[in-house]
Amino acid sequence: MxxxxxxxxxxxxxxxxxxxxxxxxxxxxxxxxxxxxxxxxxxxxxxxxxxxxxxxxxxxxxxxxxxxxxxxxxxxxxxxxxxxxxxxxxxxxxxxxxxxxxxxxxxxxxxxxxxxxxxxxxxxxxxxxxxxxxxxxxxxxxxxxxxxxxxxxxVVSSTLIRSLITNGDMEKAEKLLGRKYSIMLPVIHGREIGRKIGVPTINQLFPHDRVVPKFGVYACVCEINGVMHNGIANVGVRPTVSENEPGPICETHIFEFGELLYDKDVRVSFCKLIRSETKFDSIAELKEQIYKDIEECKNYFRGMN
Known part of the structure; x- marks a missing residue:
């Protein structure tokens, strides 16, 4: 610089x-x-x-x-x-x-x-x-x-790309960026609800001045120490389990990965919107849907291979 x-x-x-x-x-x-x-x-x-x-x-x-x-x-x-x-x-x-x-x-x-x-x-x-x-x-x-x-x-512009991201169109955003749209943010402590239901996540808080993707569930890829890992990310305010988040959060479950990453910067790259964010009536209902979402994401990555 x-x-x-x-x-x-x-x-x-x-x-x-x-x-x-x-x-x-x-x-x-x-x-x-x-x-x-x-x-x-x-x-x-x-x-x-x-x-x-x-x-x-x-x-x-x-x-x-x-x-x-x-x-x-x-x-x-x-x-x-x-x-x-x-x-x-x-x-x-x-x-x-x-x-x-x-x-x-x-x-x-x-x-x-x-x-x-x-x-x-x-x-x-x-x-x-x-x-x-x-x-x-x-x-x-x-x-x-x-x-x-x-x-x-x-016309390719930053304004158009912001619109694509906020509408969840990650495939087109990737074409215009020349790479997948990603965030690189520190991992913060959460309530560990995902861990309690067998789906541990890393949590990242979007800065107030940053574009936030459409609230929903995404197939994603995480870069950790130079190694790429497939995963599933939820962007939103976790309506089923919380009503007082400080702002939009990205919760990512990294497949076949168990290390703690608190306070580390992790890059999460968004591949495809799976579904919009939904408020469920119970944790049990949420858990059932999460496992369906995970399988859909894994099928997505199998198709990419």
Whole structure:
């Protein structure tokens, strides 16, 4: 990760600009372009830890698909060499010209800047890609505006992917992300009701600023110490056993796995929605349905093999 102490980049860079929430296949094309054009300099990414819309509003307008650590992980995997998380508050009142000169030119010394066609910059989003291209050309820098990537006639965007996740369409979300939608969160202590009925689970609490999948039961894959394990996850508020959860929880039963994972970060990747969350009349009824769900998930994985 680039810090201000490491700037300016005297050797120059090729630079991509954007929020990059989710790091989807449209973003991948931007980074591919950087990686192919860098030639003896860094492929750098200019982004934000917090979405600007959330910083200018009293409420969280944008729910994040992934956290900052995953954003870095996926951008590096795609070919970025350096990632700079900008301080939006420090530059939100800059004119477009000041942003270009004081931030882009002075800090990054770019040879090429790449961004999507919906990129805006400057106070009140007053600068657009046409303005950016003109200003950079005047300063001797190439600007490449990339057209959107489409899938099945729809423009691939973080907004569309959020909608797919909240509707439980994990298969289509995977196509647009280029990988399964996943969470990477610490395992917290629960009430151990699953353990008492023979189905131990790990519990993970969704942060308040994160997208939450449609409440329901999912076939999933868990990564533990680099090893992948099939499992079944329930996302919701556990209506049968609790009515006062602090927020949506992901409860995951990992098949053929018995280790305790409290306080460890575990990645849970969502494969397919099995059914919506249901409130049952009794624990016995819930247990019966859980075993049916487990068998359906195992059949799903058998079919994938």
């Amino acid at each position: 680039l810090t201000d102490a490491q700037l300016p980049l005297e050797q120059g860079c090729v630079l991509s600009l954007g929020n990059f929430d989710g790091v989807h296949i449209g973003h991948a094309r931007l980074i591919d372009t950087l990686a192919s054009e860098k030639q003896h300099c860094k492929a750098a990414v200019f982004t934000f830890a917090e979405h600007p819309l959330n910083l200018i509003s009293d409420r969280k307008i944008v729910k994040y698909i992934i956290g900052s650590s995953d954003k870095m992980k996926y951008l590096y995997e795609l070919g970025a060499d350096a990632i700079y998380f900008a301080d939006f508050e420090a530059m939100k009142d800059y004119t477009p010209e000041k942003f270009v000169d004081k931030i882009l030119m002075k800090k990054f010394n770019p040879r090429l800047i790449v961004c999507g066609e919906n990129f805006t910059f400057g106070r009140g989003k007053s600068g657009n890609t046409k303005d950016l291209g003109r200003m950079l050309t005047e300063r001797g820098v190439e600007c490449r505006i990339m057209p959107p990537v489409t899938y099945e006639g729809q």
